[in-house]
Amino acid sequence: MKTAALRHDVHEQIEQIGQADIVVGIPSYNSAKTIGHVVRAVQAGLAKYFPNYKAVLVNSDGGSSDGTVDVVQNTTIEDFGSILLKHRTEPMYKMAFPYSGIPGKGSAFRAVFAIAEGLNAKACAVVDSDLRSITPEWLELLITPVLENDFDYIAPLYHRHKYDGTITNSIVYPLTRALYGKRVRQPIGGDFGFSGKLAQFYLTKDVWDTDVARFGIDIWMTTTALANGFRVAQSFLGAKIHDAKDPGSDLSDMLYQVVSATFGLMDGYAEQWMAIENSQAVPTFGFEYSVGLEPVKVNTARMIDFFREGIVNLHEIWLSILGAGDLREVERLGALNDSEFHFPIALWTRVVYDYAIAFHQRKLSPEHLIKSLTPLYLGKTASFILEAEHMDAHEAEAEIEKLCQEFESSKSYLVTNWK
């Protein structure tokens, strides 16, 4: 079946290949420095774990100007023997092309879904092009549960520094878990496995001209799988180390992209999540092990300063979103010394729920609304970092677990106020 998501030459390549068992997608944009390693890891993973499956590696590129596509085309593992691999019995194909549609990771993924549909693939995986820690085992962990255990969606599970991934830890994970009742620890991990059936289901959704195509694809994929009853699991992949972008430089943009995508999906799936209470663990694949992580430099005093600036300047906006009671609580936090600073989890839960309700009720323009959350988020992040300073990874994770339980137990507040 031809789809408008693909160019004519890509259709020709699909026709030449005919059918494939596995499709692995790598979305990219100016990733020439890192994509070679990712391609080699994917090739090795497919050779080592799926030698009897016909596989296609797809590089869906956003018009890179640094020769990313050439790197993909020219990267091969010359000597499989040196990495203890036998030669494949089934061929492995490679496709690298610029995707069609509005620029963004979602459009790149759409092309991968379309190719999976065109090749009638059984299982697919997508991995980021800037990964430095990807190993061939990632392919096994993302694809085998789909091929052999009939799962439809495999989310990643990484070991990360206790201070990293704070948007996930303090907003997206607790909220997704409380809403849809499944404990998917990394709902926006970026590296996923999924069935051909789910890829086809994604293509039926009319979202490819929206923000999903630009930046909201990760949470959209996870939420769509959860809310539509697909079988979901997660696989432990080890550490996630990727090419460092300038962290914190565009925090409010990042927050807007992730949180608006999450809140936007709440509107569409309100009927489903309103009926759900509590949460269940999802099956986890892979052998968990501890990972040595680089220390992370943070400046909590600066974060608390941003929080206090928010109290001074955003009073009216916060009042319209949080109400007088919770705003008073927030203002009380602003008066605390840095050493005593502590953002209670119950208050943070209500803040996130109030913002979700305000987003639903269109109280402000979505961008203004969510960007006004930035100082509150920094306050919560500073509080977590101060509390977790002397904790090991397990203790820090237990704190996140407490927050998740608070989100679940306070869900009635969200349901009651959702009009």
Next chain:
Amino acid sequence: MSDFLNLILEPLQQLFHKLEEFAPNFLAMLVILLAGILFAWLLRKLVIKLLDTLQFDSWSDRKGFTTLMRKGDMWGKPSLLAGAFVFWVTVIVALMTGLSALNINAIDQLVSQFFVYLPRAFSAILILGIGYIFAGFVSRAVLISAVNSGYHYAKLLAEAIRILLTTLILAMVMEQLQIAPGIVLAAFTIICGGIVLALSISFGVGGIDAARRVIERQATREDQEPEKEDIQHL
């Protein structure tokens, strides 16, 4: 005696003839006015019902129109205000149309001037409405961006931008209404030029040290490698 009676009756007859000529016109004016009032009343009901269906009051609350009304000492619902506005505009149009039925030269001129002015009034109202929303939006965007960039005087900056935009919009409205356009343009130019000049002088004369510190700090910052946080929020 008969001549004397004629002298009295003739003006009365003329008055009667004039009244006879004027009465149908007056009646027509009354009919137009009454029909206009009835139509305005129906239109008001219709507008209120439509705005209720569209949840205009909630939208106004969110967009700050309700707050603006309260500041202007208007305490009714925004939909009722919109209904009242439509009612009175329709009544005024009906009154003007009715007056033109009297066929009096002076009134005809007034009516034609009113209808020529009407599009200007509407476009002024439109400029005011859109301008108010635009000024609020830009001011809020500046406020949030400035806070998220750690700028200490975010509120002051946002408020200054809102006042500047509101002044510009009011000047445009007055220019549209042709209210002393020359004076408005001159006043606007003087105010804007004055603000820029005042800022330049106050910063240039009073803030030499501050300016030096800002420039030195900037230069020092460029020399030093900025201390970056490693935390990855995603």
